Amino acid sequence: xxxQHTTRLIIYFFLMLAVMLGIFIFSAQDxxxxxxxxxGVLERIKELIELLPPLTDDGAGKDVRKYAHMFEYAQLGxxxxxxxxxxxxxxTQPVACSAVISYIFCFIYAxxxxxxxxxxxxxxxxxxxxxVDSIGFTAGIMLTAAICLIAEHxxxxxxxx
Numbered sequence: 228x229x230x231q232h233t234t235r236l237i238i239y240f241f242l243m244l245a246v247m248l249g250i251f252i253f254s255a256q257d258x259x260x261x262x263x264x265x266x267g268v269l270e271r272i273k274e275l276i277e278l279l280p281p282l283t284d285d286g287a288g289k290d291v292r293k294y295a296h297m298f299e300y301a302q303l304g305x306x307x308x309x310x311x312x313x314x315x316x317x318x319t320q321p322v323a324c325s326a327v328i329s330y331i332f333c334f335i336y337a338x339x340x341x342x343x344x345x346x347x348x349x350x351x352x353x354x355x356x357x358x359v360d361s362i363g364f365t366a367g368i369m370l371t372a373a374i375c376l377i378a379e380h381x382x383x384x385x386x387x388x
Contacts, residue, residue, distance in 0.1 A: 232313065232316065235313050236310070236313045236314060239306065239309040239310035239313050240310055242306045242309070242310070243303070243306040243307050243309075243310045245306075246299070246302045246303045246306050247303065247336065249299065249302075250299050250300075250303065250336075250340060251340070251343070253295075253299070254340050254343050254344050254347065254350070255343070255347060256347070256350075257347055257348045257349045257350065259349055279294065282294070282359070293356075293359050296356060296359050296360050296363060297359060297360070297362050297363035297366075298363060299363070300333065300337065300360040300361075300362075300363030300364040300367070301363040301364060301366050301367035301370075302367065303333050303336065303363075303364055303367065304329060304333055304363065304364030304365065304366065304367025304368040304370075304371070305367040305368075305370065305371050307329040307332050307333055307364075307368075308325055308326065308329045308367065308368045308371035308372060308375075309371060311324075311325035311328045311329050311332070312325040312371070312375055315328075321375075322372050322375045322376055322379065325372070325375075326368050326369075326372045329364075329368050330364070330365070330368055333360075333361075333364035333368070334357070334361065334364075337356075337357045337360035337361065337364070338357055340360070341353065341354070341356055341357055344356075
């Protein structure tokens, strides 16, 4: 391994770890604190959230929470994809391998996050939240994979020209 590869690997690992820590901290908030954060965000982005399709029948407050889950898990999908792509960069199919491993990793983390919330007062563990999280990390993984594939294609094309 060269130094540049090792440096990127460390940076991507700590980026992924930071996202995971952020998710853990938000999940550790009790029900009242979590609702207060959601209400504060809703107040600031009320016009924007009304433009998005509703995710629940429980109103915009619940939708803010679902969209926040998608956003934070999209970040986890991106950061895990970057880490695993760098980890497996010498393989013949690094993007495909990284995408599959990232998906499994993120899904297991989403399950563990719901299990963690089960023990937090005022919170619950719902498999539907894992599905919402899956939308986020799948989008993040697919976006990152597409960018990686485009970069690979451009690199090969430049070598052949």
